Amino acid sequence: MKMRIGARGKDTLADPKWTQAMNEELEALQKNSTWDIVTMPAGKKTVGCRWVFTVKLKADGSIDRYKARLVAKGYTQRYGIDYEETFAAVAKINTVRILISLAATKDWPLHQFDVKNVFLNGNLEEEVYMDMPPGVKNFPYDTGKICKLKKSLYGLKQSPRAWFERFSKSMRAFGYKQSNSDHTLFIKRSWGKITALIVYVDDMIVTGDDLKEMEALQKYLSKEFEMKDLRQLKYFLGIEVARSKKGILLSQRKYVLDLLMETRMLDCNPIETPIEMNHNIAIYPDQVPTDKGRYQRLVGRLIYLSHTRPDIAYVVSVGELEIVGYTDADWAGDKTDKRSTSRYFTFVGGNLVTWRSKKQKVVARSSVEAEFRGMAHGVCVMLWIRNVLKDLGFKLKKPMNFHCDSKSTIEIAHNHVQHDRTKHVEVDRHFIKKNLDRKIICFPFVYTEDQLADVLTKGVSRKLFDNSIDKLGMIDIYAPT
Numbered sequence: 330m331k332m333r334i335g336a337r338g339k340d341t342l343a344d345p346k347w348t349q350a351m352n353e354e355l356e357a358l359q360k361n362s363t364w365d366i367v368t369m370p371a372g373k374k375t376v377g378c379r380w381v382f383t384v385k386l387k388a389d390g391s392i393d394r395y396k397a398r399l400v401a402k403g404y405t406q407r408y409g410i411d412y413e414e415t416f417a418a419v420a421k422i423n424t425v426r427i428l429i430s431l432a433a434t435k436d437w438p439l440h441q442f443d444v445k446n447v448f449l450n451g452n453l454e455e456e457v458y459m460d461m462p463p464g465v466k467n468f469p470y471d472t473g474k475i476c477k478l479k480k481s482l483y484g485l486k487q488s489p490r491a492w493f494e495r496f497s498k499s500m501r502a503f504g505y506k507q508s509n510s511d512h513t514l515f516i517k518r519s520w521g522k523i524t525a526l527i528v529y530v531d532d533m534i535v536t537g538d539d540l541k542e543m544e545a546l547q548k549y550l551s552k553e554f555e556m557k558d559l560r561q562l563k564y565f566l567g568i569e570v571a572r573s574k575k576g577i578l579l580s581q582r583k584y585v586l587d588l589l590m591e592t593r594m595l596d597c598n599p600i601e602t603p604i605e606m607n608h609n610i611a612i613y614p615d616q617v618p619t620d621k622g623r624y625q626r627l628v629g630r631l632i633y634l635s636h637t638r639p640d641i642a643y644v645v646s647v648g649e650l651e652i653v654g655y656t657d658a659d660w661a662g663d664k665t666d667k668r669s670t671s672r673y674f675t676f677v678g679g680n681l682v683t684w685r686s687k688k689q690k691v692v693a694r695s696s697v698e699a700e701f702r703g704m705a706h707g708v709c710v711m712l713w714i715r716n717v718l719k720d721l722g723f724k725l726k727k728p729m730n731f732h733c734d735s736k737s738t739i740e741i742a743h744n745h746v747q748h749d750r751t752k753h754v755e756v757d758r759h760f761i762k763k764n765l766d767r768k769i770i771c772f773p774f775v776y777t778e779d780q781l782a783d784v785l786t787k788g789v790s791r792k793l794f795d796n797s798i799d800k801l802g803m804i805d806i807y808a809p810t
Contacts, residue, residue, distance in 0.1 A: 347382055350397035355462065357445070357555075358399065364459070364476035375458045375475050377402035378484070387564075390583060399462050401484035420513040420529040423683045423710075425565075426579075427717055428525060430680035432536045433577045434650065439562040439570070440543065442526075442533040444496075445555040451481035451491025489530070496528065499553045503546065508720040510713055516720055517542060523722050534562060581634055588630055650678045650718070652729040654711050655775065658696070658703040667692050671703030675711055677718070683710055698754050700738040705757035707731060708770060715769070728768050732775040739772045 358364070369375070381400050385393040432439050444450065459476040481488035497507065500515045505526070508514040515526045517539075524537035524546065535543055550556050562570050571578045589595045654675040672686040685706075711729050718725070733739055742761050764770045 346395050347397055350382070350395045351380060351399075351462075354397050354399055358482075361450075361480055363480045363482065364478050366474045367458075367477045368473070369458070369475050373456075373458055375460050376485070377460050378462060378482075380463070381483075398483055401459055401478075401482045403484040403486045403488075420527045421511050422566075423714075424511045424514055424527060424717060425529075425534065426682040427677055427714065428527060428534060428536055429570075429577055429579070430677045430682050431650075431721070433680060434678040435538065437536045437538055438540070438543070439572070439577075440535045440547075440560060441562045441565060442535060442547065442550065443557040444531045444533075444550075445557055450554055451488055451493075451495050453478055453481055453485075453487070453491060455487065457485065493528075496554075499550075500526070503549050508717060510716040510720060514717070514720070516722075517546075518722050525721060529566060532565060534565065584634060588634070592627065650723055650725070651727075652677055652711055652714055652718070652725065653679075654707055654729065654731040656700075656704050656707040656731055656733050658699040669699035669702070671699070671706060673703065673707035673710065675707070675714060677714060682714070685710075697735070697738050697741060700733070700735045701742075701754040701757050701761070704731070704733065704738065704742070704772075705754070705760055708761060708764060711770065712764070728771040730773050731770055733772050734775050736774055739774060742772060 378399055378401050381398045383396040383398065385396050387393045429439065431437060457478045459478055459482070461474065461476065478485075481491040497515075501507075503517075504519075505515040505517045508516060511527070513528050515528075517524045519539065519542065522537065522539035522542070524535070524539045524542045526533055526535045526546065535546065537543060547556070561572070564570065567581060567584050569580045569582060571580070586595075589597070652675065654673055656671075656673045658672070659670045668688050668691070670686060670688050673684065674681060675683045687706075708731065711731060715725060715729065742758065742765060761770075765772075
């Protein structure tokens, strides 16, 4: 929860708990040599700054601490003058799920590190001047002076880039290599063991089978940066992580409760399936107009909720590490624009790691064409997963199975002959055929009743829905044991 200085700004600054938080932030900034105090040079302009107050919460919703952060007003910066390139170190959520799946499958520990005041660790290449911090009594500098920034600060456009450049350099110096599939993933393989770290701005997940290396990494990073070891991974990006002998459970329970409270739907009754059967996507003349801005915000919140919906249980698997997928397409499912919807699921070691349901950009002229477009996209995802696992030291011993319930699509994928039904997707067809010939992927036929991807594009019966979510590893955390 964040609270910015507004109409009640003076009251906030006078509150002892926030005054203490501001003083702690200023001490950290001065200890880090974030700026030099100088006289304003002629012809230069300053960037403003403000305080942002945050109540840090624990996973159970109770208050952890009060945090005051000095933030530069980066929106006043001018490209080419006081900033150049920008970049944010944001890990792919699919990569995070792959690492958690491996941790469950291989019984690896999962630790979480946190860098305090992360953006203060980046060295600035540009010349940036900032106003003095507002609202702090007894600030030890004369009036009329300004801050010449030496280190990056929250709010500056180049801060994420500066921080990630320094962090990457430190990781490489300690013997880690960046994955080509996800540059936020750092890997070290030594004497047959592996350690992996993935970073999402200032939050890091560390896993692997080399406990000594993980301990050495923590000590090294603590020397390089001011670190906070959060020990076992329990809460990451609003996702709750619980581990037991049965496996690892990801849940967004608190996120859902906050969303229901925000939309005033806490007292609503649950329904059996997300959408009714035989529902047709279309624009109807009797539709009631809605608040577009509110609707878009809600959709955005629901998209983030999809990171754990279904609530995913990563059950410990046995046997070889395999990549398995399911692909399907709903041809011309939208009755208004006649566009199809593609969907896929992928599993690593029996654990669900990626899924997608997306309307295709163009109108498919046949069901086979729609299937090919969806199949090609799913193959790209499976190849990406294969590359991530390769970086982590896992080589697949057999082709990846990508299940499809269209016999004609599978037959054409294996056939070199040009088909009229696929002339509009020839690039996709050659791409698929190339990977078939290299024995990287294969397409087993799956009967429609066993097609898990159906639940991503259309309403199904309660029986089929329950059967599908069970196979996907979903559990009801409130169900009686």
